[in-house]
Amino acid sequence: xxxxxxPRNALAGGIAQIGACGLFLLSILAAVPASLRHIxxxxxxxxxxxxxxxxxxxxxxxxxxxxLGLQLYYVLSIFGGTAALGTVVSLAxxxxxxxxxxxxxFAGRAGTSITAEIGLMRAxxxxxxxxxxxVDPLAYVVTPRFLAGVIAMPxxxxxxxxxxxxxAHLVGVAWLGLDNxxxxxxxxxxxxxxxxxxxxxxxxxxxxxVITLIATFQGYTTPPTSEGVAYATTRTVVFSSIVVLALxxxxxxxxx
Amino acid sequence: MSQxxxxxxxxxxxxxLGFAALAWLATQTTSIANxxxxxxxxxxxxxxxxxxxxxxxxxxxxxxxxxxxxxxxVDPAKLDAKVQLSIATRYAELPDDSAAAIFxxxxxxxxYVAIQPGGSPDALKDGDEFxxxxxxxxxxxxxxxxxxxxxxEKPAEPATPAATPTP
Numbered sequence: 001x002x003x004x005x006x007p008r009n010a011l012a013g014g015i016a017q018i019g020a021c022g023l024f025l026l027s028i029l030a031a032v033p034a035s036l037r038h039i040x041x042x043x044x045x046x047x048x049x050x051x052x053x054x055x056x057x058x059x060x061x062x063x064x065x066x067x068l069g070l071q072l073y074y075v076l077s078i079f080g081g082t083a084a085l086g087t088v089v090s091l092a093x094x095x096x097x098x099x100x101x102x103x104x105x106f107a108g109r110a111g112t113s114i115t116a117e118i119g120l121m122r123a124x125x126x127x128x129x130x131x132x133x134x135v136d137p138l139a140y141v142v143t144p145r146f147l148a149g150v151i152a153m154p155x156x157x158x159x160x161x162x163x164x165x166x167x168a169h170l171v172g173v174a175w176l177g178l179d180n181x182x183x184x185x186x187x188x189x190x191x192x193x194x195x196x197x198x199x200x201x202x203x204x205x206x207x208x209x210v211i212t213l214i215a216t217f218q219g220y221t222t223p224p225t226s227e228g229v230a231y232a233t234t235r236t237v238v239f240s241s242i243v244v245l246a247l248x249x250x251x252x253x254x255x256x
Numbered sequence: 257m258s259q260x261x262x263x264x265x266x267x268x269x270x271x272x273l274g275f276a277a278l279a280w281l282a283t284q285t286t287s288i289a290n291x292x293x294x295x296x297x298x299x300x301x302x303x304x305x306x307x308x309x310x311x312x313x314x315x316x317x318x319x320x321x322x323x324x325x326x327x328x329x330v331d332p333a334k335l336d337a338k339v340q341l342s343i344a345t346r347y348a349e350l351p352d353d354s355a356a357a358i359f360x361x362x363x364x365x366x367x368y369v370a371i372q373p374g375g376s377p378d379a380l381k382d383g384d385e386f387x388x389x390x391x392x393x394x395x396x397x398x399x400x401x402x403x404x405x406x407x408x409e410k411p412a413e414p415a416t417p418a419a420t421p422t423p
Contacts, residue, residue: 155271
């Protein structure tokens, strides 16, 4: 899976990396049927990348919602429009902040551990040992993690959104004295389930696929040294963050 | 074996939690929450201009939501907008001389239909029409009226042709 030949310069090396990553995605997709035989491994990975990330996702969702409530209340009070707080917070969370912040947290919490785990497997020749035992590491190690990321990300984003709205409600209604009925009724009259909630979920599905693709690719192709694994883990976070934010712009333009 | 079951149980809980959050978001915080209402009856109102009124916009009495806008269509005979309002049956005691008006909630808010109750002892029934309606106020009309009323009084008017240089 390492790029063939010595890259002539940084640009050619980068393009070769992107090409190798694309081919890696194809081989993951090709290994999906074989990985269904190891469905328990996928379930274990959903637990590991999803359920274990709940604490950080819930805490951050609560605080993001609270700070949104506080900041937007201040801005809206300038225009005398504090009644729109529920609408603005929920739209901001569903359309943008829920998927993106969850993806960045997911890259830091789950992406790094995937890269480090697969990288250490590579460094300690466990992947070669599997191949020798006629177990395809793509089907047994990589694809379950990829599927788990695609399954877990939208669920995590939903939990993040729910906690965010709870946090905004806490600040807006319980603390700043906004009317409870106004908060909810303005939200329900402006938020559309398909255009806002479901479009946000499509984003998080794509982010989950991209982050786990980058994380598994970096782990799988890491130089088999401790320094190489450390470097691969760093690159997972950097590349995932850049790709998530760039993809977010493209998807927003398409899903508008 | 117990280790395996503990993570399977945890994964199941996580997936259930995620879908519960999705269900809550989709049904309680979106426009779907407004469709979930009990029995309702229909009243009609005619407006010469509905402005930015949308389907599903709230119908309110004294600021409290009692129903929603079901349809908006042009009457081909009278060439005005016929709006069907779906009102919850709980509020069946609207006096038949009540008035319907289209207002905007706040400076930036959406438009809604406000019902100003009258004093008649008889109530509006299913399919009845409001006698008194007030259309949406158009900002362009207001500005036009303001300019038409304020234009001639400007003292600076005669000074401007003199100031322009003649070629």
